[in-house]
Amino acid sequence: MKCPKCGNENCSIINETTTKGKDFSAGKGCLGALLLGPLGILCGGCGKGKQTMNINYWVCNKCGYKWKM
Structure with missing residues (x-):
């Protein structure tokens, strides 16, 4: 893989992880x-929850330019 910015062939792959949402x-x-007593505490976990996204990028080791695969 060549860097589209400087043309260097010394590039590596990185994985970037992002999270959205709430846990509790x-x-x-x-x-x-x-309202419901001890079982009502479980209502705090109700909802959409956390979402995790993984995106892979190439990074040039010479100029630091980052681009998607």
Whole structure:
């Protein structure tokens, strides 16, 4: 693989991980505990949850330019 910016052939692959969303909502857990008792704490885990995305990039070891595969 050649760098599109400088033409160097010394490039490597990196993996970039990003996360979106929440794991546990303390507000929902407290409200659920007030309304439903101890089982209501589980309401804090309700919802969409975390989403993880992995994106692979090539990086030029000479100029540092980063591009998608």
